[in-house]
Amino acid sequence: MHIAQQILFIICAVIAVYFFAKKVKEMRRNVLLGRDEDLSDNKDQRWRNMVLLALGQKKMFKKPIPALLHLVVYAGFIIINIEMLEIFIDGVTGAHRIFAPVLGGLYSFLIGFFEVLAALVLLGCVVFLIRRNVLKVGRLNMPELNGWPRNDANLILITEVVLMSLFLIMNAADLSLQQLGAEHYTATEPFWVSSHLTGMFSGMSAATLVGIERTSWWLHILGIFLFLNYLPYSKHLHVILAFPNAFYAKLVPQGEARNMKEIQNEVLYMMEPDKAPAATADATPPRFGAKDIMDLSWKNLLDAYSCTECGRCTSSCPANLTGKKLSPRKIMMDTRDRMEEVGRNINENGEFKDDGKSLLHGYISVEELRACTTCQACVEACPVSIDPLDIIMQLRRNLIMEESNAPGEWNLMFGNVENNMAPWKFSPDDRDAWING
Amino acid sequence: MAEYAANGEMPEVLFWVGCAGSFDQRAQRITRAFTQILDKVGVKFAILGKEEMCTGDPARRAGNEFLFQMMAYNNINTLNAYGIKKVVTICPHCFNVFKNEYPRLGGNYEVMHHTTFLQQLINEGKVVLKDGGAFKGKKITYHDSCYLGRGNGIYEAPREVLQAFDTELVEMKRCRSNGMCCGAGGAQMFKEEEQGTTRINFDRAEQALETGATIIAANCPFCTTMLTDGVKNKEKEDSVKVLDIAEMVAMSL
Numbered sequence: 001m002h003i004a005q006q007i008l009f010i011i012c013a014v015i016a017v018y019f020f021a022k023k024v025k026e027m028r029r030n031v032l033l034g035r036d037e038d039l040s041d042n043k044d045q046r047w048r049n050m051v052l053l054a055l056g057q058k059k060m061f062k063k064p065i066p067a068l069l070h071l072v073v074y075a076g077f078i079i080i081n082i083e084m085l086e087i088f089i090d091g092v093t094g095a096h097r098i099f100a101p102v103l104g105g106l107y108s109f110l111i112g113f114f115e116v117l118a119a120l121v122l123l124g125c126v127v128f129l130i131r132r133n134v135l136k137v138g139r140l141n142m143p144e145l146n147g148w149p150r151n152d153a154n155l156i157l158i159t160e161v162v163l164m165s166l167f168l169i170m171n172a173a174d175l176s177l178q179q180l181g182a183e184h185y186t187a188t189e190p191f192w193v194s195s196h197l198t199g200m201f202s203g204m205s206a207a208t209l210v211g212i213e214r215t216s217w218w219l220h221i222l223g224i225f226l227f228l229n230y231l232p233y234s235k236h237l238h239v240i241l242a243f244p245n246a247f248y249a250k251l252v253p254q255g256e257a258r259n260m261k262e263i264q265n266e267v268l269y270m271m272e273p274d275k276a277p278a279a280t281a282d283a284t285p286p287r288f289g290a291k292d293i294m295d296l297s298w299k300n301l302l303d304a305y306s307c308t309e310c311g312r313c314t315s316s317c318p319a320n321l322t323g324k325k326l327s328p329r330k331i332m333m334d335t336r337d338r339m340e341e342v343g344r345n346i347n348e349n350g351e352f353k354d355d356g357k358s359l360l361h362g363y364i365s366v367e368e369l370r371a372c373t374t375c376q377a378c379v380e381a382c383p384v385s386i387d388p389l390d391i392i393m394q395l396r397r398n399l400i401m402e403e404s405n406a407p408g409e410w411n412l413m414f415g416n417v418e419n420n421m422a423p424w425k426f427s428p429d430d431r432d433a434w435i436n437g
Numbered sequence: 438m439a440e441y442a443a444n445g446e447m448p449e450v451l452f453w454v455g456c457a458g459s460f461d462q463r464a465q466r467i468t469r470a471f472t473q474i475l476d477k478v479g480v481k482f483a484i485l486g487k488e489e490m491c492t493g494d495p496a497r498r499a500g501n502e503f504l505f506q507m508m509a510y511n512n513i514n515t516l517n518a519y520g521i522k523k524v525v526t527i528c529p530h531c532f533n534v535f536k537n538e539y540p541r542l543g544g545n546y547e548v549m550h551h552t553t554f555l556q557q558l559i560n561e562g563k564v565v566l567k568d569g570g571a572f573k574g575k576k577i578t579y580h581d582s583c584y585l586g587r588g589n590g591i592y593e594a595p596r597e598v599l600q601a602f603d604t605e606l607v608e609m610k611r612c613r614s615n616g617m618c619c620g621a622g623g624a625q626m627f628k629e630e631e632q633g634t635t636r637i638n639f640d641r642a643e644q645a646l647e648t649g650a651t652i653i654a655a656n657c658p659f660c661t662t663m664l665t666d667g668v669k670n671k672e673k674e675d676s677v678k679v680l681d682i683a684e685m686v687a688m689s690l
Contacts, residue, residue: 062615255588256537260502264542267506289500318618318641323634371631374498374623375583380614396500409628410499417504421490422456423627432486434458434465 002094009091009221016225023232027305030343033352034298039248046247049385053246059383063312066131069124073160076121077239080114080167087221097174100186112192115168119193122164125157132157139311144330149235149309156236163223170216172197173209182206238308242384245306248299249385254376257393262286289397292358293339296394303386304336313378313388324371328378328388334363335391360395366405369396438483438519448483450549451521453535455528456491457658463665464527464658470687471527471551477690478563482525488515492534499624506542509534513544524548527683529584529657530622536589550585552595552656552682559601569603570689576605578650580641580664581616582657595656598682602689607648617641619667621659642667646677653679 039046052058057074060067086099100107131137132153140153171194177185179198201209231237269276290296313328314320320327338359346352369392378388399405406414413423421428441448452472457464475482493508516524524546526532535548558564579599585591592613599606611617620630620637630636642664645653653668655661658681665679 253533253537253589255533255584257497259538259541260506263502263506267503267510271510288502316615316617318620318637319631319633321617322620322630322637322640324631326631367631370628371633372623373583373618373620373625373637375618376587377583377615377618380587393498393500397502398500400500401503406499406501407628410501410624413499413624413627414496414501414504417491417493417496417508421508422460423491423495424456424460426460428487428490431454431459431489432484434454434460434468437465437469 006092006094012222012225013088013091016228020228020232023229026343026347027232029346030339031298031301031305033294033339033342034296034301035294037297037299039299042251045251046249049249049251050243050247053249053383053385054242057383059381062381069127072117072120073124073128074239076117076124076164077160080117080121083111083114083167084224087217091221096184097186097188100188105189108189108191111171111188115171115191115193118164118167122161122168125160125164129154129157129161139315142311142314142327142329144327144333145309145311149333152234152236153309155230156234159223159227159230163220163227166216166220166223168194168197170213170220173201173213173216176201176204177206177209177213180206180209182210235308238306238384241302241306245302246385248302250379250387250390254379258390260288260397263288287398288401289399290391290394291360291398291402293335293342294352295398296335296359296391300335300387300391300394301339303388303391304332304339306384307332307336307386308384309333310383312381312383313386316377316381318373318375318377319371324368325365326368326371328392331364331368331388331391332386335359338363360398364395366399369399370407372396438485438488438521441483442519447520449481450483450523450525450554451516451519452482452484453524453526453528453531454484454489455526455531455658457662458527459489461658461662463662467527467658467661467681467683470681471683473687474555474558474564474683474690478558485515490515492531492539494530494534495624495627497534497538498622499627509539509542509544513539513542516544516546521546525551525554527551527658527681529582529588530659533584533588550591550594550656552585552598553591555682555686556594556597559598564686564690566601566686566689570601570685572602572604572652572685572689574604575652576607576648576650577602577652577654578607578609578645578648579612579654580609580619580645580656580660581613582655582660583616583618583622585656586616587614595654595682598686599654602685604652607650609644609648611644617644619657619660619663621657621663626659626662636667636670638663638667639670640667642671646671646673651677652685653677654682654685655679656682 057067057071060070086097089098090096103110132140171191174185175190175195176198178187231240287295293301307329309329311329317326317328342352345355372392374389376389416423416425420426438451452475454468458468490512491508492512493505496508497505524535526535526548529550532548532550535546555564577599579596581592596606618637619641645664646668653664655664661679661681668674668677668679
C-alpha cells in the first residue's frame, strides 16, 4: 500500500516538474523573441529594487488595505511552502510527518504557525473574492477582464481556498487519529487551528479518518502540482516573475524615452556625411519602432508575462479615467496574448510563420495609442515594475515612421517644428518678440 | 547669447524659453515674469533668441523620432558652439529633454527647472517676498506636472517656493507621484483628444476646484493653459486663477 503510494507520488512529481520545466523553457524562448537589450548594469541598485519592490512589495502599500491582505496571502504562500519540504520527503519515503519526532515541540509550534497563516490566507482569499465579485471594485471589473481573465482570477483564489482548507482538514484528521492512538500517526501537541476542527470528526472510525487524512494529503499535493502547471497559463505567474522583473526595472528617470540609436546615426550621417560608414549592400534596414512583439525589447515581453492584471495602471491612467479606449493593463494583456500566439505558431511550425497578424492593429488599435499623454502614471503605479508606456511609445513610432499614420493636426505640428522650429505656425524671427510684450 | 559671445563674455545661465514661453500669449507672461525676477536679483542670463528651436519633445512623444533627432542635433550644436554649461527653463518638457535625453546625444548641461531655481534664490535670501507675498490668506493648491514630478522626481522644490508665501497650501487628492496629468503631454496639446466621456483637463481642474483653493499653482506652460480652460469650463474663472509659480513670485517682489 505504502509502496504503491510512494511510486504514485514520485510519478506525479516527475510529471509535474517535467511539464512545468518544459513550459518555462518555452516562456523563456518567447521572451527572447524580443530585441536584445543589455540590462546587466548597476547590479547593486537592481538587487535593491528586487528586495524592495518584489520581496518588500513597496509599491503595493500605496493602497494599504489590499496591500495588507496581499501581504498575508503572499507571506502565507511562501512560508507554508516550507511545509512542502516535509510533504515531499514523506511522499517519496513513505514516512509520515518525518520531522515530528526530530523537532518535537518545535514541530507542533511550526505547524501551528503554518496553520494560522493558512487560516489567514483563506480569509484573505475570501475577502479578495468578495472584492471582485460582490463589492465589484472598479479596477477589477473592467471590460478587458471579461471572459478568461475574470475566470482566471477567481480560479486562483478558489484554488488557494481549497488548498488551505485541505491542509487544515488533513491536520485535523491527523490529530483525531492521534487521539485514537492510530498506528503510524506520530503524536504531536495539538496544532493551533486544526485542534479546534477535530469536533467534526468525532465518532468516526480510524479507517474513515485515515481515508480523510490520506485523501486530503493527496488532493493537497496534487492541487499544488496542478497549480504549478497552471501558473504559465495564468496571470498568477507574477508570484515568480515579479522578482526578475523588478531586478530588470528601468533605472533611468521615468521621463526619459528610449533613444533610437539608428535614427540618431541617420541624422548624424545626413548632417555630417564624412562620418557615415561605407554603405553595405546587404544591410537590411531595421524596423522603426514596434509593429509586433519581435520588435519589442525582451524586457517588454517579460513585463507582459509578469502582469497580474491588478489594474493599478489603468485606474490611474488619465485617458482611461476620462473614458478613452486606452488601458495600460490591456496593452500588457494584448502583448502577452500576441506573444503566446506567436509561441504557439513556433511550436506548430518549428519557426515563426507569418500569420498576417501583428500586435499593432491586430490587438492594439490606433485609437488606444493616440490617447496616451505619456504621463507615466501607469509606470509609477505598477507594483512589479512594468512599463506599459515603453510599449506604447514603440508602437507610436512604428505608426508614424513606417505607416506615416498620424492625425492631421500632428502632421501640421511636425511641419511647423521642421520649418518654423516650433510646434505652431509662428515665424522663427518672432521667437524673442515676447521681450516687447 | 550672440551678444555675450561677441563681447567674449559668458552669462551665468542660459534661459531656455521654450516654444510655449516664446509664442503662446499666456505663456509669454510666465516668461516675462521669470525674467523680471532674474533682472531684479541681478542674475546675468542670456537667451538664444532666434537661434533657439523646439527641443523636439512633442515630435518624439508623438512617435516622430527622426524629427526629434534633427532638432536635438541642431540645438546641441548651437549650445555646444557657445560652450553653454548651465541652462534654466520654464518648461518641464524642455527640462526633461535637457536632463535625460540630450546627454545621450552629446548635449551635457547642468539644467534646472525654474521652480528649483526660484527655490534656491529664496533659500539664499536673494528673492524676498514682500509682506508674505501677494496672496495673503488665500488658499493655494499645486498641480504637479508629469515631467517635473513623476518624470524626474521633483515634488518638493515647487512646494517650498509656495510655502514662502503667507498662504495655505492644500493638496489635491491626486498629488505628487500620484498626480494626474493635465491632458497636454504626449503631444496631446497639438491634437484633439480621443473620444471619451470628458476631457482630461476638465477632470483635473475639477479636482483642483474641489480643494476650495482660489489659486491653482502650476509649473508648466501647457498645464497652465489646460487648467485655465478647465476652470473656465466650470465657469470659475472669475474666482479662481491658474498661475505659474514664477508669476506668483514676480507679483510678490
